[in-house]
Amino acid sequence: MKRFLFLFIIAVAFSSCQDDVKFNNPGFQGLKDDVFWRANDARAYVDVTGKLRIEALTAYEIITLNTSSANVGTYVLGTTNINNSATYSSNFQDILLEYATIAVPGPTASVTLVDGGTGYSSGTSIATTGGTGSGLTVNVVANTSGVVISVTVSSRGSGYLAGDLITVAGGNVNCKIRISNVQNSNGEIKITEYDNVNFTISGKFKFNAANSNGSPFGGPILNFQYGEFYKIPIYPSI
Numbered sequence: 001m002k003r004f005l006f007l008f009i010i011a012v013a014f015s016s017c018q019d020d021v022k023f024n025n026p027g028f029q030g031l032k033d034d035v036f037w038r039a040n041d042a043r044a045y046v047d048v049t050g051k052l053r054i055e056a057l058t059a060y061e062i063i064t065l066n067t068s069s070a071n072v073g074t075y076v077l078g079t080t081n082i083n084n085s086a087t088y089s090s091n092f093q094d095i096l097l098e099y100a101t102i103a104v105p106g107p108t109a110s111v112t113l114v115d116g117g118t119g120y121s122s123g124t125s126i127a128t129t130g131g132t133g134s135g136l137t138v139n140v141v142a143n144t145s146g147v148v149i150s151v152t153v154s155s156r157g158s159g160y161l162a163g164d165l166i167t168v169a170g171g172n173v174n175c176k177i178r179i180s181n182v183q184n185s186n187g188e189i190k191i192t193e194y195d196n197v198n199f200t201i202s203g204k205f206k207f208n209a210a211n212s213n214g215s216p217f218g219g220p221i222l223n224f225q226y227g228e229f230y231k232i233p234i235y236p237s238i
Helices: 002-021
Strands: 027-032 035-038 041-046 052-057 061-067 073-077 085-092 095-100 108-115 123-129 134-142 148-158 165-168 175-182 186-195 200-211 221-236
Touching (some): 052 221, 073 175, 085 200, 085 221, 108 148, 123 148, 134 165, 175 186
Parallel strands (some): 041 221
Antiparallel strands (some): 027 035, 027 221, 061 085, 073 186, 095 200, 108 175, 123 134, 123 165, 134 148, 165 175, 186 200
């Protein structure tokens, strides 16, 4: 009898733990600077052009996620496309903190290939020129015709801005890449479900946002990881 009672207590305890960590329906949560964060309320709005805005609130905080569309897909943050962005603000004891995935200088986070150029060979830690920063080196993969088909960051450098056009050394010095975003301001919003019957939206997000109001009470960057939003109700745009 004692054995069965012990097993019953363990089962109840395990069930209670599951209840504590299960995702709210609807729900919006993640890790803010490595600390668990959950919104008290979250709502989504889609305007007449199809742009999506999700607002998640606590008693004194608000996170806003913006995407250029409500369609299922991945939307990259911190780029020159300001329709895709994340912001965070808090006002606690008259201290206002504001963060956003805005254009700020910093080490390169990711790049995109603009022109593969000619005469290149695959290689690592290749120097670059151009843009607002310095020190960026890249790894390239070239095809048998000498055209670069893939570029990844080797050394991030510093002082770059999203949108900077960069030339890759080597070959005929005509391979062009563009800085997509920087480490101070980047991330993604991934919409995994848009329910146009029940008018809810679900997905994931992560971002690094820069201190946008210069407050000395906050750090230079706010980090959000493992973010999820689940069945957030969609309201008419306001």
